[in-house]
Amino acid sequence: MGEDINMIEQAKDNIINPRYKKNENENDVIYTLRLIEILKTERPFDLEWEDIKQLIKFEGNKDSLRKANDTFVGGYAVHKYYQELINKNITGNITDKNIIKEIEDKKIELQKERIKLNTTKVELNKWIREDARLELLFDGIKESIVKIEVPNFKTIEINNGQKEGLLGISDFHFGKLFVSINNKYSEDIFYERMNKLASETVELCKINGISHLHVLNCGDDVEGMTLRISQMASLQYGLTDQVIKIARYMAKFLNKLSEDLEITYHHVLSGNHSEIRAFGDKSFTFENMERIIIIYIHDILENNKRIHIPVYNGKYLSFKIFDYNIYAQHGQKIKNPKRVIADISQQYRRFFDVAYFGHLHHDCQMTTNEASTHDCEVVYIPSIMGSDEFSDDNFFGGAKANVEKEVLR
Known part of the structure; x- marks a missing residue:
């Protein structure tokens, strides 16, 4: 066997x-x-x-x-x-x-190589998704905003060029809806305050003999909806509608002012609420809705020759009124306002006379240095929105519809 x-x-x-x-x-x-x-x-x-x-x-x-x-x-x-x-x-x-x-x-x-490849794919897919969302947003805005008709211009009574005015506006947070202890806010209330502001500004310019008005917008035009999840509870509109509505209204606002005045509109291209974030993800903060708003305001007002809208690049802007050098940004990263004029003058190798910021929601004006004929000042522009629940909880306060107006001689 x-x-x-x-x-x-x-x-x-x-x-x-x-x-x-x-x-x-x-x-x-x-x-x-x-x-x-x-x-x-x-x-x-x-x-x-x-x-x-x-x-x-x-x-x-x-x-x-x-x-x-x-x-x-x-x-x-x-x-x-x-x-x-x-x-x-x-x-x-x-x-x-x-x-x-x-x-x-x-x-x-x-x-390790497999993880690297997968990580690259994840980042690429994330970028593709964000890019597609931006394209969808652009498409929606293009379809929704049309050219605004030129207004019936009134004769400018005073045009000797000896005075120019500056109107500072900031922090609309358009799209937010709330009732706080001393304030309430909605789309209609925003329109009411801005319309009143336009009328008072025109009247003030007439009284002071101003024919050319600089309008400076320091950002956070929209409430946004990607900064934090808690925002969702107080939104009246989604992000696309916020952008479309505020761009359309600001064009009408400037059109109204141009009936009586020559207008130069300066718009800061940054704001923390108008950043594009995915609830805390800061990968795309360089993409900011303020850029879209100003481009479309510029485009839909191109037929109005009384309105000049320079398009800036970067998160800050600067311009001159007579011999005054003006600097402006939203201001969310300013840690030491007393030193800011000295710092930016050193950084940009140019002396600035006035620096404007928003973000804090209340008005503040401080002298930081002096020139031969005037003080060098930092000016915080208050919020059109005014105080809200966050202000109440932290005892910040804030004046509603209080706007900085300044005449530069």
């Missing part, structure tokens, strides 16, 4: 392709790798995973063997790596323990 079994085993050995047999100088790991290499590269008809399992006396099914190979060896790339070692005939000096360590190191290296 024993002789019969030996004869059967010998017959099996004769049937097996000699190249699939284990060589004398091969350990189990090298032998297994060689069989897998033949299977994956040549796809021979007489070698399958089941055959390899039997040849190496693997205890388990062929799927376990395949998964063990993919997991342990790290896939075909690692397998190719060790096949190169075999081809270079340097495996004779490598022990099973060293081979396993090399395989694990290679597996970690591949895992």
Whole structure:
């Protein structure tokens, strides 16, 4: 009986392709790798995973063997790596323990590369999503805003060029709806305050003999909806509608002023509420809705020759009124207002006389230095919105519809 079994085993050995047999100088790991290499590269008809399992006396099914190979060896790339070692005939000096360590190191290296690739894909997909959202927003605004008709101009009674005025406005937070202890706010209330402001400004300019008015907007025109989740509870409109409505109204506001005055409109291109964020994600804060608002105000008023709208780049702007150098930005990152004029003068190698900021929601005017004929001042422009629940909770206060007006001689 024993002789019969030996004869059967010998017959099996004769049937097996000699190249699939284990060589004398091969350990189990090298032998297994060689069989897998033949299977994956040549796809021979007489070698399958089941055959390899039997040849190496693997205890388990062929799927376990395949998964063990993919997991342990790290896939075909690692397998190719060790096949190169075999081809270079340097495996004779490598022990099973060293081979396993090399395989694990290679597996970690591949895992790092895979994570890098996945991270790149995630960032790319995130950028594509954000870009698509911006395009959708642009498309909605383009379809919703049309050219505004030129108003019926009134004769400018005083035009001697000896005086120019500046009207500072900031922090509309358009789209917010609330009732606080001393204030309430909505779209209609915003329109009411701004219309009143336009009438009072025209009257004040007539009294002071001003024919040319600079209108300075220090940002946060919209409440936004991506700064923090708590915003969602007090929104009257979504972000797209906020942008469309405020751009359309500001064009009408400037049109109204231009009936009696020459207007130059300066618009700061930043504001923390108008940043595009995904609830705290600051990856796209350089994309700001103020940029969209000013571009469309510029475009829909292009037929009104009494309104000049310079388009600025960057998060700050500067311009001159007579010999006064004016600097403005939203102001959310200003830590030391007493030093700001000295700092920006040093940074931009130009002396500034007045710096305007918004953001704080209350009016403040401080002298920081002096020139030969005037003081150098920092001016905070209050919010049209006024105090809200946040102001009440933190005892900040804030004057509603209080606007900085200044005559520069």
